Amino acid sequence: MTEEVFDAIVVGSGATGGIAAKELTERGLKVLVLEAGGPHPEAKFEAAAKAQFAAIGSWARIKAGMSGQHKQALTSFYTPEKSFLFVNDNEHPYESPQDFYLWLRGKQVGGRFLAWGRVALRMSDYTFKFKSHEGAGFDWPIGYADLAPYYEHVERFLGIMGNDDGIDYCPSGSYAAPAGLSKAEQKFKAAVEGRFSDAKVMAWRYVRKEATPVDGQRNRTTTPLQAAAATGHLTLRANSPVERVNTDARSGRATGVTYIDAATGKRHEARANVVMLCASTIETIRLMLNSKGERHPQGLGNGSGLVGRYFMDQMLTLGFGTAPGFKGGELVDAKNPADNHGGIYIPRFRQLKKAGELGYAGGFNLQGLVGRPMLPPHMDSVFGLTGHGEILPHADNRVQLATRKDRLGVPIPSVSIRLRDNDLKLLHDQVQVQKEVMKVAGLNVDFLISPLGISSDGPFMPNAKWYERLMFRMAYKRSVAVGGAIHECGGARMGDDPASSVLNAHNQIWDAPNVFVTDSSCFVTNGTCGPTLTTMALTARACDFIGKEYGHSAALRA
Numbered sequence: 001m002t003e004e005v006f007d008a009i010v011v012g013s014g015a016t017g018g019i020a021a022k023e024l025t026e027r028g029l030k031v032l033v034l035e036a037g038g039p040h041p042e043a044k045f046e047a048a049a050k051a052q053f054a055a056i057g058s059w060a061r062i063k064a065g066m067s068g069q070h071k072q073a074l075t076s077f078y079t080p081e082k083s084f085l086f087v088n089d090n091e092h093p094y095e096s097p098q099d100f101y102l103w104l105r106g107k108q109v110g111g112r113f114l115a116w117g118r119v120a121l122r123m124s125d126y127t128f129k130f131k132s133h134e135g136a137g138f139d140w141p142i143g144y145a146d147l148a149p150y151y152e153h154v155e156r157f158l159g160i161m162g163n164d165d166g167i168d169y170c171p172s173g174s175y176a177a178p179a180g181l182s183k184a185e186q187k188f189k190a191a192v193e194g195r196f197s198d199a200k201v202m203a204w205r206y207v208r209k210e211a212t213p214v215d216g217q218r219n220r221t222t223t224p225l226q227a228a229a230a231t232g233h234l235t236l237r238a239n240s241p242v243e244r245v246n247t248d249a250r251s252g253r254a255t256g257v258t259y260i261d262a263a264t265g266k267r268h269e270a271r272a273n274v275v276m277l278c279a280s281t282i283e284t285i286r287l288m289l290n291s292k293g294e295r296h297p298q299g300l301g302n303g304s305g306l307v308g309r310y311f312m313d314q315m316l317t318l319g320f321g322t323a324p325g326f327k328g329g330e331l332v333d334a335k336n337p338a339d340n341h342g343g344i345y346i347p348r349f350r351q352l353k354k355a356g357e358l359g360y361a362g363g364f365n366l367q368g369l370v371g372r373p374m375l376p377p378h379m380d381s382v383f384g385l386t387g388h389g390e391i392l393p394h395a396d397n398r399v400q401l402a403t404r405k406d407r408l409g410v411p412i413p414s415v416s417i418r419l420r421d422n423d424l425k426l427l428h429d430q431v432q433v434q435k436e437v438m439k440v441a442g443l444n445v446d447f448l449i450s451p452l453g454i455s456s457d458g459p460f461m462p463n464a465k466w467y468e469r470l471m472f473r474m475a476y477k478r479s480v481a482v483g484g485a486i487h488e489c490g491g492a493r494m495g496d497d498p499a500s501s502v503l504n505a506h507n508q509i510w511d512a513p514n515v516f517v518t519d520s521s522c523f524v525t526n527g528t529c530g531p532t533l534t535t536m537a538l539t540a541r542a543c544d545f546i547g548k549e550y551g552h553s554a555a556l557r558a
Contacts, residue, residue: 003268003269003270003271004032004268004269004270004271005270005271005272006030006031006032006235006270006271006272007024007029007030007031007272007273007274007550008020008024008029008030008031008032008272008273008274008275008276008546009031009032009033009034009256009257009270009272009274009275009276010024010031010032010033010034010276010278011034011242011257011275011276011277011278011279011284011287012033012034012035012036012111012277012278012279012280012283012284012519013033013035013109013110013111013222013225013236014110014111014112014113014278014280015111015112015113015116015224015532015535015536016278016518016519016535016536016538016539017033017035017111017276017278017279018110018111018113018222018223018224018225018228019154019224019536019539019540019543020276020278020518020539020542020543021033021224021225021228021234021236022157022224022225022227022228023539023540023543023544023547024228024233024274024276024543024546024547025227025228025231025233025234026227026228026231027543027546027547027550028233029233029274029546029547029550030233030235031228031233031234031235032235032237032270032272033225033228033234033235033236033237034237034240034241034242034257034259034270035107035108035109035111035236035237035238035239035240036107036239036240036241036242036262036279036283037106037107037108037109037111037238037239038108038109038238038239039108039109039110039221039238040084040085040108040109040114044081044084047081048079048081048082048085050081051079051080051081051082060073060078060079060080061073061074061078061475062471063080064078064080064083067088068088068089068090068091069083069086069087069088069089070089071089071102071103071104072086072087072088072089072104072105073086074102074104074475074478074479074481074484075102075104075479075484075486076318076386076479076484082115084108085106085108085114085115086104086105086106086115087105087106087107091406091407092105092107092406093404093406093412094282094402094412094413094414094415095402095404095412095413095414095415096414096415096416096417097414097416098416098417098418099416099417099418099481099482100478100481101415101416101417101481101482101483102478102479102481102482102483102484103282103415103483103488104483104484104486105280109221109225109236109238110221110222110225111280112280112486113222113532114222116207116532117206117530118206118207118208118341119204119205119206119343119345119367119529119530120155120158120160120162120173120205120206120207120530120532120533121170121205121345121347121529121530121533122144122148122151122170122171122172122173122533122534122537123144123147123527123529123534124144124168124169124170124171125143125144126168126169126348126352126527127140127525127526127527127528128140128142128143128144128147129143130362130524130525133355134355134356134361134362135355135356135361136361136362136392136422137361137362137392137393137524137525138393138493138495138524138525139524140494140524140525141494141495141496141501141504141505141524142494142505144171146505146541147534147537147538147541148171150537150538150540150541150544151173151533151534151537152173152174153537153540154533154536154537154540155173155174155175155533156174156176157223157224157227158207158223159176159177159207159208160173160174160175160176160205160206160207160208161175161176161177161178161179161204161205161206161207161208161339161342162175162178162179162203162204162205162206163175163178163179163202163203163205165200165202167200167202167347168352169347169348169349169352170202170345170347170348170529173205175205176208177336177339178203179203179204179205179206179339179342180203180332180333180336180339180342181201181203181332181344182326182332182369182370182371182372183326183371184323184325184326184370184371184383185201185203185343185344185369185370185371187441187442188201188344188370188441188443189201189344191440191441191442192346192437192440192441194440195436195437195440196349196433196437198349198350198352198353199346199349200346200347200349201344201345201346202344202345202346202347203342203343203344203345204342204343204344204345204367205345206341206342206343208341237259239261239262239263240259240260240261240262240268241259241260241262241408241410242257242258242259242260242279242287243257243258243259243260243267243287243290243408243410244257244258244287244290244291244292245257245275245277245287245288245291245300245512245515246258246269246291246293247291247293247294247295247296247300247512248295249293249294249295250295251295252293252295252296252511252512253512253513253514253515254272254274254275254300254512254514254515255271256269256270256271256272256275257269257270257272257275260408260410262408265408265409273514273550274514274515274516274546274550275514275515275516276515276516276517276518276539276542276543277515277516277517277518277519277521278518278519278539279519280488280519280520281311281399281488281489281490281491281519281520281521282399282413282415282488282491282521283413284491284492284517284519284521285307285308285311285399285413285491285492285521286399286401286410286411286412286413287300288300288301288302288307288492288517289302289307289308289399289400289401289411290401290410290411295511295512296511296512300509300512300515301492301502301503301509301510301511301512301515301517302502303498303510303511304498304499304500304501304502304510306492306493306500306501306502307491307492307502308398308399308400308491308492309395309396309397309398309491310393310394310395310397310398310490310491310493310524311397311398311399311415311417311488311489311490311491312390312391312392312393312397312417312488312489312490312523312525312526313391313417313482313483313485313487313488313489313526314388314389314390314391314485314487314526314528315364315387315388315389315390315391315419315423315426315427315430315450315451315482315485316386316387316388316450316451316480316484316485317386317387317389317427317430317431317434317448317449317450317480318384318385318386318387318448318449318450318479318480319368319383319384319385319386319434319435319438319443319445319447319448319449320382320383320384320385320445320446320447320448321382321383321438321443321444321445321446321447322382322383322443322444322446323370323371323382323383323442323443323444324442324443324444326370326371332372340372341372342369342372343367343368343369343372344367344368344369344370345365345366345367346365346366346367346437347365347528347529348363348364348365348528349363350363350364350429350433351363358425358429359425360422360425360426360429361392361422361426362389362390362392362422362426362528363389363390363426363528364387364388364389364390364426364429364430364433364528365387365388365528365529366385366386366387366433366434366437367385367386367388368383368384368385368386369383369384370383370441370443371383383438383443385434385437385438385443387430387431387433387434387450388485388487388528388529388530389423389426389427389430389528390426390525390526390527390528391417391419391423391482391526392420392422392423392525393490393493393524393525393526394420396416397416397417397418397490398416398417398491399413399414399415399416399491400413400414400416401413401414402414415483417482418482419451419482427450427451427452428452430450431448431450431452431455434448435448435455435457439457444458445457445458446458446459446460446461446462446463447460447461447472449476449477449479449480450480451477451480451481451482453477454473454476487520487526487530487531488520489520489521489523489526489531490520490521490523490524490526491521492517492521492522493521493522493523493524494507494522494523494524495524498510498511502517502522503517503522506541506542506545507522507538507541507542508542516542516546518535518538518539518542519535520535522535522538
C-alpha cells in the first residue's frame with residue numbers, strides 16, 4: 001500500500017468538494033481531492049446540447065434500462081445524450097427495502113455539479129429555526145446571520161443572475177446581473193399573484209449556463225476546481241473511490257483515508273491533518289458507517305448512533321403541458337442570451353403567517369418555465385412546473401450498510417424512507433395548489449403526477465402515442481418517488497449536543513474534530529429550495545474555520 005501526505009484531503013469533487021478545494025488551496029494548504037469517477041470529454045457535452053427536446057422519451061428510457069440505467073432513466077430530464085452524467089445502476093447498486101427510493105447520481109470529475117439545474121437560492125431562518133417557527137422538527141445550531149457572509153462569498157464567485165425580490169422566506173443575495181421572465185411567464189406571474197395574495201412569482205436566481213474557454217477550448221472542469229488548480233496546491237485524483245477514513249486508535253482523530261484505484265482494485269493510503277467529506281449525502285453516510293475503528297466501533301462519528309438517521313428528501317410533483325397563445329423559442333432578452341436559460345420560482349407562501357393552520361408543518365415551492373427557447377421553433381410552447389415539498393426529519397428514515405458489497409468489496413447503502421402523516425397532508429395541499437396555479441394561469445395540462453397519482457383536467461397526454469401513455473402510466477410513480485427531487489439530505493446532522501447530533505456548529509464530527517462534513521448530509525431540516533447553494537456556503541464557512549485554526553496549530557484543535 002502506497003502512502004502520501006497532504007495538509008487536507010477532500011472526498012468528492014462536486015459542488016461542495018470543489019468549493020472546499022478552492023477555499024483550502026487559496027489559503028495555502030496542500031490539498032488532495034479524491035473523486036470516484038473520471039472526467040468526460042467535451043464532445044459528450046456538445047452532443048447533449050444539440051439533442052432535440054423529448055417530452056417523454058419512453059423508448060429511450062426502456063433502452064437505458066436494458067443497458068443498466070434502469071433507475072437513472074426515471075429522472076424527468078433523462079435523454080440518451082445525457083446518459084453519461086448518470087451512473088450505471090448495475091455497477092453502482094443500492095438497496096431501498098422499505099419503499100422504493102430513487103437515487104439519481106453521477107460519478108465524474110465535477111460530480112452532480114455538472115448536471116445541476118443551477119438554481120441557487122438562500123435558505124432563511126424559516127428553515128434554520130424550523131422548530132421555533134413550526135413547533136415541530138428541530139432547530140439548526142446556526143442561524144441565517146451565521147451563513148449570510150458565506151452565501152455572498154459563494155454567489156460572487158459563481159456570478160449568479162437574480163433580483164432582490166424582497167421575500168423574507170427567500171432572502172436576496174449578491175447578483176452579477178438581473179434575471180428576467182418570458183412574456184408567458186409575465187402573464188403567469190400576474191395570474192398567480194392575482195389569485196394567491198401571499199404568493200410571489202420571481203425569476204430564477206441561477207448560475208449562468210456556460211463553460212469557461214481555456215486556450216480557445218471549452219473547459220468542463222468546474223470553476224471551483226479550476227480556481228483550486230490555479231493555486232498550484234491541488235492534487236486531483238480521479239477514478240479513486242474512498243473506502244474508509246482512517247483514525248488514530250488512541251485519540252479517535254482522522255489520520256487520512258484509504259482509497260481504491262477503480263481500474264485495478266489496489267488500495268492506497270493518503271494521510272492528512274484535515275479530512276473533508278463532500279461525497280454527497282448517501283455516499284458520505286456510507287463512508288462514515290464503513291470507517292470503523294477502536295474509538296469508532298459503530299462507524300466514524302457514530303457514538304450517538306445517529307449516523308444515517310433523520311435522512312430526508314423532498315416530495316416531487318410534476319406538471320407538464322402547453323401554454324396557449326405562445327410559441328416555443330421565445331427569447332427573454334436578446335441582448336443577454338444567458339437570461340434565456342432561467343425560469344420562474346414561487347417560494348413557499350402557505351401558512352407562513354400562522355404556522356400549522358392547514359394542519360401540517362412545513363411547506364413547498366413551485367418552480368419551472370414557460371415559453372423558454374428550449375424547443376424547435378415549429379412546436380407550440382410547453383411549460384413545466386415542479387413542486388418540492390419538505391419531508392420532516394424522522395429517526396426511522398435512515399441510510400444503513402447492506403450485507404451486499406459492490407465490485408470493489410465495499411458494502412452498498414440501504415435507504416429506508418417513507419412518507420408519514422405530516423408529509424402526506426403537505427403533499428395533498430401541494431398537489432391542490434399546483435393544480436389551481438396551472439388552471440388560473442390558463443395552461444393546458446397534459447398531466448400532473450405525484451406520489452399520490454396522476455391528475456389531468458383535460459385529455460391525458462393528447463399528443464402521445466397510445467403505447468407511450470400506457471408505459472407512462474406503468475412507470476410514472478417511480479419517477480416521482482422519494483428521491484426524484486434529487487435533494488436528499490440529513491443523516492449526519494449538526495447540533496449543539498453530541499448526544500443528539502453527529503456534527504457541531506462548525507461541521508466537525510464531535511469525536512473526530514479534524515473531520516468536517518459539509519455536503520447535504522449535515523442538514524437538520526431540508527427546507528423547500530434546493531440544497532446546493534447552502535452546502536457550498538457551509539463549506540466555505542468550514543474552510544474559513546479550518547484556515548484560522550490551521551494557522552495556530554499543525555493539527556486542528558477540537
